[in-house]
Amino acid sequence: MSQPNVAHKSAPSSRSPIEQLEQIDRWVNEIQECDSSTEPSDLKLSVSDLTSSLVHLREMLTERDIELERSRRQSESLAVAQADAIVRSAEIIDELEQIKKELSDARSAAEQSAKDTKRLADTIFERTSDSVMVFDNQGCSACNDNALEMFRVSRGEMLHSGRGFFHALKLDDGTDASDTLNTCLRETDQGQSQHFEAQVTRHDGTTFWAEFTFSPFVISGGGQILAIVRDITSRKQFEAELRRHRDFLNKIVSAVPDQLSVRASDHRIVVANRAFLNAHGVTEDEIIGKLPDEIDVPGLREFDPQIDACFAGDVPQSTCVDSWIDDQGCKHYSANRYSAFTDESSSDRFVIATSRDITDDRHREHRLQLLASVFEESAEGVAILDIHGRILEANPAFARMTNVGTGDEIAGKRFADLIHVETDSILRHVSNAANGKSWSGKIRLASDSQISQHMQRTFWVSLSPSDGNVDRQIIALASDITELENSQAQLHHRAMHDSLTGCPNRAFFREMIVNLVNRKPSSNDVAESFSICFLDLDDFKHVNDSIGHAGGDQLLQFVADRIIAVVGSDAFVARFGGDEFAILFRDVHYDLTTQEQLLAELINEFKRPFALTEAEAHVGLSIGVTRFPQDSTDTEMLMSYADTAMYSAKQAGKNAVAYFEPSMKQQVDMRQQVQTKLRGAITNGDVELHYQPKVNATTKELVSCEALVRWRDSEGQFVPPSTFIPIAENSGLINALGEYVFESAAKQARLWHDQGKPLRIAVNVSPIQLRSVDFAHSLVRILERTGADPEWLELEITENAIMSNVEHSTMVIDKLAETGFRIAIDDFGTGHSSLSYLKTFNVHTLKIDLSFIRDVVHDRFSRSIVQSIISLGRGLGLTIVAEGVEVIEQVEYLAKLRCDELQGYFFGKPMPVVDFENWRKQYSPREKKPTITPVRCFEW
Numbered sequence: 001m002s003q004p005n006v007a008h009k010s011a012p013s014s015r016s017p018i019e020q021l022e023q024i025d026r027w028v029n030e031i032q033e034c035d036s037s038t039e040p041s042d043l044k045l046s047v048s049d050l051t052s053s054l055v056h057l058r059e060m061l062t063e064r065d066i067e068l069e070r071s072r073r074q075s076e077s078l079a080v081a082q083a084d085a086i087v088r089s090a091e092i093i094d095e096l097e098q099i100k101k102e103l104s105d106a107r108s109a110a111e112q113s114a115k116d117t118k119r120l121a122d123t124i125f126e127r128t129s130d131s132v133m134v135f136d137n138q139g140c141s142a143c144n145d146n147a148l149e150m151f152r153v154s155r156g157e158m159l160h161s162g163r164g165f166f167h168a169l170k171l172d173d174g175t176d177a178s179d180t181l182n183t184c185l186r187e188t189d190q191g192q193s194q195h196f197e198a199q200v201t202r203h204d205g206t207t208f209w210a211e212f213t214f215s216p217f218v219i220s221g222g223g224q225i226l227a228i229v230r231d232i233t234s235r236k237q238f239e240a241e242l243r244r245h246r247d248f249l250n251k252i253v254s255a256v257p258d259q260l261s262v263r264a265s266d267h268r269i270v271v272a273n274r275a276f277l278n279a280h281g282v283t284e285d286e287i288i289g290k291l292p293d294e295i296d297v298p299g300l301r302e303f304d305p306q307i308d309a310c311f312a313g314d315v316p317q318s319t320c321v322d323s324w325i326d327d328q329g330c331k332h333y334s335a336n337r338y339s340a341f342t343d344e345s346s347s348d349r350f351v352i353a354t355s356r357d358i359t360d361d362r363h364r365e366h367r368l369q370l371l372a373s374v375f376e377e378s379a380e381g382v383a384i385l386d387i388h389g390r391i392l393e394a395n396p397a398f399a400r401m402t403n404v405g406t407g408d409e410i411a412g413k414r415f416a417d418l419i420h421v422e423t424d425s426i427l428r429h430v431s432n433a434a435n436g437k438s439w440s441g442k443i444r445l446a447s448d449s450q451i452s453q454h455m456q457r458t459f460w461v462s463l464s465p466s467d468g469n470v471d472r473q474i475i476a477l478a479s480d481i482t483e484l485e486n487s488q489a490q491l492h493h494r495a496m497h498d499s500l501t502g503c504p505n506r507a508f509f510r511e512m513i514v515n516l517v518n519r520k521p522s523s524n525d526v527a528e529s530f531s532i533c534f535l536d537l538d539d540f541k542h543v544n545d546s547i548g549h550a551g552g553d554q555l556l557q558f559v560a561d562r563i564i565a566v567v568g569s570d571a572f573v574a575r576f577g578g579d580e581f582a583i584l585f586r587d588v589h590y591d592l593t594t595q596e597q598l599l600a601e602l603i604n605e606f607k608r609p610f611a612l613t614e615a616e617a618h619v620g621l622s623i624g625v626t627r628f629p630q631d632s633t634d635t636e637m638l639m640s641y642a643d644t645a646m647y648s649a650k651q652a653g654k655n656a657v658a659y660f661e662p663s664m665k666q667q668v669d670m671r672q673q674v675q676t677k678l679r680g681a682i683t684n685g686d687v688e689l690h691y692q693p694k695v696n697a698t699t700k701e702l703v704s705c706e707a708l709v710r711w712r713d714s715e716g717q718f719v720p721p722s723t724f725i726p727i728a729e730n731s732g733l734i735n736a737l738g739e740y741v742f743e744s745a746a747k748q749a750r751l752w753h754d755q756g757k758p759l760r761i762a763v764n765v766s767p768i769q770l771r772s773v774d775f776a777h778s779l780v781r782i783l784e785r786t787g788a789d790p791e792w793l794e795l796e797i798t799e800n801a802i803m804s805n806v807e808h809s810t811m812v813i814d815k816l817a818e819t820g821f822r823i824a825i826d827d828f829g830t831g832h833s834s835l836s837y838l839k840t841f842n843v844h845t846l847k848i849d850l851s852f853i854r855d856v857v858h859d860r861f862s863r864s865i866v867q868s869i870i871s872l873g874r875g876l877g878l879t880i881v882a883e884g885v886e887v888i889e890q891v892e893y894l895a896k897l898r899c900d901e902l903q904g905y906f907f908g909k910p911m912p913v914v915d916f917e918n919w920r921k922q923y924s925p926r927e928k929k930p931t932i933t934p935v936r937c938f939e940w
Helices: 017-033 040-127 145-151 155-159 178-189 233-255 274-280 305-312 359-377 396-402 423-434 482-496 506-518 540-567 592-605 635-651 662-684 721-731 734-754 767-771 775-786 799-803 806-819 835-839 850-854 860-875 888-896 913-922
Strands: 131-136 139-143 194-201 207-219 222-231 259-264 269-272 317-325 331-342 349-357 381-385 391-394 439-445 457-465 474-480 530-538 572-577 580-586 620-628 657-659 687-696 702-712 760-765 793-798 822-828 845-848 879-883 901-903
Touching (some): 131 145, 259 274, 305 349, 506 572, 506 620, 530 540, 540 592, 662 721, 687 734, 702 721, 721 734, 760 822, 845 850, 845 860, 850 879, 888 901
Parallel strands (some): 760 793
Antiparallel strands (some): 131 139, 259 269, 381 474, 457 474, 530 620, 687 901
16 A cells, blocks of 8 residues: 655645645545554654644634624624615605705796896897997897997898998097907907997998997807997087087187196196296196106296195285396396185195296386486477377477477477477378378477578477377477588588589589489470580699699689689589589570580680689680480480590590580490400409519619509400500499409419518509498408418509598508508609698608609709609608609619619519519619610509
């Protein structure tokens, strides 16, 4: 029999009790079957395993019993719980039934509430005064009747329209509101309510103002927009009316010229007009609503004590005057007024502050005080009249003028009764002044009609209406102009008469002709005819040189007397200057035959000598005659024709009368052509300067030169200065020509100075230039342009030009000398001056006229004059220049007389600048000059 393998068997604890029992049963059977051959140890092990399994089985059974007990208790608990659950389920079923009943009741209530809500919504939707519309993505889905009525469309038109239903909307500023509408709809879609106002134009063209409110909401169908449109036309109209009233009030406040501001109790500025803003240089944004310490303006940051007093109630109203000094140092005044008031609606207190600039008022007050003082103290007579010419007020001066007494004594008297000349005329002028028409004029006053003419006083009286509209008055001013009238009469007489002969001068003669030419014809339409006669003395220069200046002046006086004695007092006799005279014969006084006879008698009378104080003089007379209106109706042409006829008489042999003929116009035309061409030559620079040297009489060294003007015409021929200089003087071109010559000489002097070979240049001055008031200034301007120094230039002025107006000449010469120019008297010895004037003239040089130099070697009279001039000049410290030196004998004699400088053809003729510079290079003071044949040269 095989041995059981008891030792390797064990009872796993993981087996169930049934399995354990089955295992034990198998182990028992195995033990029973063991034989003697079985080892005891093996048997012992099997029993041990069996015992262990039994123990374990017992433990398991114990645990199973415990588990069964627990399960039993759980089952009992579960049974109890199930019983409780059944009971609770019954209760729950009861509760559910109750809830079901309550829900049914709630549903019925909700449905009724929904019906009530819908009924309320429909009532609000339809019966609200606003237009209500609902928009979805498709457009308007619902609207009330108000919307249809407001927009005047049908419901179908409204419901089928999209969101673009609103069109033709305009904002307050008149711009299109489409962009604003689209923005509102877009932002409402995004969940934000929007609001704006616009003017709506309906389809029928009518308009109204609307307030649009868009609100988003969501229903089962999706997002919706609720649009509420309210008609605000009435409100807008009311607001517009308020704005109009506000703007009207603001304009009134701004238009107030005074500064106006309103302050709150904390001094905050709440209102300020334009004058206030402009005065402080601020804008409304910078000050309105701000406290004083918030305003960056010093004048507004300080608390005004007057405003504080008004707020405190101490002074509800106050007025004061302030003064201040502006940045320019001018004093200003202002009148300030403060008034407090309380706003009834808010009980807030405010102060109105106004400020008025009274600077002008103060000045006017001062001016009125000054005028009052002037009225009383004035030397001019002032009277205030009523419209009837009665005196209301008069100053002392007016009272003295009328010899009545004080101003109070003449009050109430008639103005016309106080003057005794042209009473009716004065009454008429007073009446015109009362009607607004001013008058002024001269009157003569005399308290006694028997007072002689020279005792009468002359007054300038003006009558002017006052500015008053209610009580119009007349201001009468009276100035005693007696002395002024006398002085003006004397000045006019001097200005219009020759100082030597007392005859009318050229200006007076020309004025007389202008008046006759411009006089309106008489009723028979025939202009008054007259004759113009120009007279020129023949050989006067030779006689004047022979008898001296005093004798020449006496001769001219005798000539004037003889002309007047022959032609009579009805003829108008004038002296033009020098030895030129003129006569005006009017046909109303002299017929043509008489005129011819008188002119012939004049020629014969001048054949008789003139018995002067120290000599007897013989002079002839050349007369040129022209007629108005036969020859011309132009004043200038008539005088030109008379001058032409006079030259024709001289050319015919002198001592004759020549009447202007048309053939003589050729000479006039020639002179006109020369004038025109000369004007172009000056403009184009065709006039040039030639330079003639001046040398030291002792050393024969070159010391200076004289600039002489030369004109080469378009054909290349030189026009003699004796031809174009007089034309330039008569036409007024001499000033332009003189400035051109001086500027050319100044440029040449500057050039020579810059080249290191300086040389003084003498320039001739025309008498007409000397009489120009701007002469000295014009030379200074030329110096500034050219950069020349006045010391490089010498101005040669003829003796006659200086003596024509000694006072003016002295003033001009002094100004030129102060500038730095050297002044030379040209043609000295030929004028009609007194040697005493030399000490008053600020001159540096005397130029002896060439007429004395020509005969200085052979003529005793010429030698005496030259010796006297040289001695006089050296005694006065002047430089003596002899011009016209042409032979060696003259050079030697003048050097012997200690003459300073010599000028003439012996040394060099006038040369263009290039030839002069060549001569200058070749000239040697020791070189012996050959004697040359004298040639007459034209100088100016």
